[in-house]
Amino acid sequence: MAATAPVVEFENVTVRFDRGAHFPSEVLDQVSFRLSEGETKVLFGAAGSGKSVLMKTALGLVTPDAGVVRLFGRDLAGLSEDQMFPLRLRAGMVFQEGALFDSLTVGENVAYIFQEDRALPEDEERRRVEEALSFVELDGRAGDMPSELSGGMRRRVAIARAFVGGPPLMLYDSPTAGLDPVTAHHIMQLVVKLRDSQRVTALLVTHRLQDAHVLAHSRFDAATGRVESSEHSDAATNFLVLREGSVVFEGGERELFAARDSYVRKFIE
Numbered sequence: 001m002a003a004t005a006p007v008v009e010f011e012n013v014t015v016r017f018d019r020g021a022h023f024p025s026e027v028l029d030q031v032s033f034r035l036s037e038g039e040t041k042v043l044f045g046a047a048g049s050g051k052s053v054l055m056k057t058a059l060g061l062v063t064p065d066a067g068v069v070r071l072f073g074r075d076l077a078g079l080s081e082d083q084m085f086p087l088r089l090r091a092g093m094v095f096q097e098g099a100l101f102d103s104l105t106v107g108e109n110v111a112y113i114f115q116e117d118r119a120l121p122e123d124e125e126r127r128r129v130e131e132a133l134s135f136v137e138l139d140g141r142a143g144d145m146p147s148e149l150s151g152g153m154r155r156r157v158a159i160a161r162a163f164v165g166g167p168p169l170m171l172y173d174s175p176t177a178g179l180d181p182v183t184a185h186h187i188m189q190l191v192v193k194l195r196d197s198q199r200v201t202a203l204l205v206t207h208r209l210q211d212a213h214v215l216a217h218s219r220f221d222a223a224t225g226r227v228e229s230s231e232h233s234d235a236a237t238n239f240l241v242l243r244e245g246s247v248v249f250e251g252g253e254r255e256l257f258a259a260r261d262s263y264v265r266k267f268i269e
């Protein structure tokens with residue numbers, strides 16, 4: 001049972017915030033979806049449609065007013081922070097804008113989760129940090145301050161920080177927002193590399209169709225160490241479209257391109 005449980009499952013999840021008289025209080029309105037092991041789900045939606053709240057709800061950082069959220073098969077309702085903690089360690093979150101600690105070095109940023117989870121000896125922590133920085137092609141930059149890095153490099157540090165503990169699930173909130181196309185492409189290649197070399201399941205917010213295209217049409221080749229493009233669409237790349245807190249589309253690339261709904265079509269045209 002546990003082996004086949006979805007990695008993330010929402011069942012009729014509603015989240016309400018008081019947003020004043022002009023907006024409905026439902027930020028998520030009866031949202032249901034499943035993220036299966038090995039799947040990458042791309043989350044599209046206009047600004048304010050609830051994408052970031054959905055991600056925080058998946059991690060138990062926002063508590064739903066109704067419905068059920070399961071993370072790795074565990075119902076999050078009623079779990080204490082202590083019970084939630086090991087589940088969160090298995091989910092690497094790349095927050096919107098990267099959100100690095102500016103007063104910590106790159107290495108200290110990446111090592112941050114080890115402060116809370118002292119399970120590893122210190123030299124093993126250091127090795128993992130170096131490995132994670134090398135994975136995102138920032139070898140030797142552990143001593144730099146975030147302010148010394150470009151926007152794309154900062155985003156890569158945020159990915160390394162989320163990934164350093166080797167979580168089976170990654171949540172990427174707009175990892176390419178505000179980046180130029182070349183840098184954005186590089187970030188998406190890292191996402192593909194993580195997916196294919198570490199078998200990471202992922203939920204990824206973007207407003208760029210090009211990002212989804214990279215996910216669906218590239219593979220990391222372990223033999224060459226490169227991300228190669230392929231004509232075949234990867235069946236494990238799926239799409240979820242949110243509109244004002246409601247799911248208006250869930251399906252694969254082919255169904256997405258065949259969708260008639262004008263709101264859904266905005267993301268593919």
Ligand SMILES: Nc1ncnc2c1ncn2[C@@H]1O[C@H](COP(=O)(O)OP(=O)(O)O)[C@@H](O)[C@H]1O
Nearest residue numbers: 017018027045046047048049050051052053054
């Ligand atoms: N903590 C909060 N309190 C009140 N309203 C919030 C809170 N967090 C988000 N919202 C509102 O919920 C809606 C969805 O926000 P968000 O998930 O951040 O949108 P996006 O799709 O752009 O990521 C927005 O109207 C936002 O203002």
Ligand SMILES: [Mg+2]
Nearest residue numbers: 051052053096
């Ligand atoms: Mg957001």
